[in-house]
Amino acid sequence: MNSVEPQGENLLYRFIHNFKGKIGNQMDLIRIADTINAELVWGPDGWEQSNIETVFASDLMSDVLMSDRDHMLLLTSLSTEQSIRSASIVGSEAVVITNNKTVTDGMVDLAREQGIALFCTRYPKYESCVRLGRILEP
Secondary structure: OOOOOOHHHHHHHHHHOHHHHHHOOOOOOHHHHHHOOOOEEEOOOHHOOOOEEEEEEEEOOOOOOOOOOOOEEEEEOOOOOOHHHHHHHOOOEEEEEEEOOOOOOHHHHHHHHHOOOEEEEEOHHHHHHHHHHHHOOO
């Protein structure tokens, strides 16, 4: 029987879910933002010192809610308040909205209320994952 490789979302999840294990350390949010050319929409005081251990790439907030990682960054193309709510529930340090999607005022207000840094990038989610993977290479 032939083995079938996971496609799309599952492959991205598997690749990025092991972010912490590959670097063995934390990566600062500034370096991550620079790598994917992410613009800060809103950030709490001291966001520059935030360290990320895990990057979770998903548009399915039900998958995000199953995460149990600390110091997480959520990478998603879901440009709704639900992405901020889900990030808050799992204790995410930051959210990056991909695909050059519009960030709403409601998202910014909720990020401010929850103390979550909010970024946007023109890159698609997959390209963002590839770029982050490249900075992990020795």
